[in-house]
Amino acid sequence: MGLIVTIVRHGNTFETGEPPRRIGARTDLPLVASGQAQARALGAALPGFDRVLAAPLLRTRATAEAILATRADAPTIEDADWLTEIDHGPDEDAAEDAVLARIGHAALAAWDAEARVPDGWIVDAERRLAGWRDLWRQGAGRVLVVTSNGAARFALRSDESLRRQAEALPSLKLRTGAYGVIACDADGPRLIDWDRRP
Template sequence: MFVIVRHGNTFERGEPPRRIGVRTDLPLTAAGHAQAEALGAHFAAQGMAFAKVLVSPLARTRQTAEAILRHLPGSPSPLPCAWLREIDHGPDENAAEDAILARIGAEALAAWDAQGVAPPGWEVDAEARIAAWQALFEEEKGPVLLVTSNGAARFALLAAGLVQGQESPSGLKLPTGGYGVIHRGERGGLTLAEWGVRP
């Protein structure tokens, strides 16, 4: 079992959201901390236990993982994982959505959300990300907790051949403070149990 978590909120209520990537290391807001605590309590209530915990290097993901693990005593220490890092939005880093749409157009943004196709100027390295997820699915027996960001999490579905819209209606995107679960069967087949769940 692979439980993939997106970090909690990094914008205060009423603050216009922006595209924040690897170059902007924002901490969680109070609401983001509450989301992370809710994830931990939710996993504890379900009796989840993890053999390995992998975390993106950014503060928002590390803080989310720390909050979750407070609810799961006996869990292994989180390991920093470079390939879980957020993408680089290039010229759109820290920009508001309307400015990004004006630059790249709605079709480019829709292709990113539905298929993981990076808009012009974004640094993603989709092939390497997909290969890293595939290696994880093949090599790890689990259960594994992965705490990352929206830009990185979507490639789990692509790597597993579980493209949203077929298995689930919410697209590739995970909401902040949300998670998804991918199961590997005894013969290695991957199935999507949940995606976009927010406790």
């Protein structure tokens, strides 16, 4: 077996009916009850892991902990700063309609389809791409990565083959409580699944 990387987006941080806001690295929200349920469902559905990386935020750490909670032999969660959510700049903690009014639908569509960074957002794409590329070279085993939507999409931009495969996807986005799987072998990384919920 080569390397199999399961990339999970953290669970919900907003209650049902609560207006969504752009939450990034500067807003460290915990999981709400539905987010905790999403994390437990992931734990029940996913296999065991040899290594676990998580962004150092409440929502990502809690999701990783819930996924591993029933496993006696679970590895220690490693903090990985390059997985931390992006900074939405002037749109941080803003309602979605206010964000759209500022950057426009085209800019948001380009972010979701191509990871093209909207004006004012702080992303550090090169650091994120380097982190994913380093991970693809880790060898063999099963790795769990728990991160956010803004960071996860760069996995699909980190390799030319993954870029081509991702063209068939409707979006680079991972929904809350969803995961993707990328397998790596001597031929490089390949996309197995994306945006699946248990």
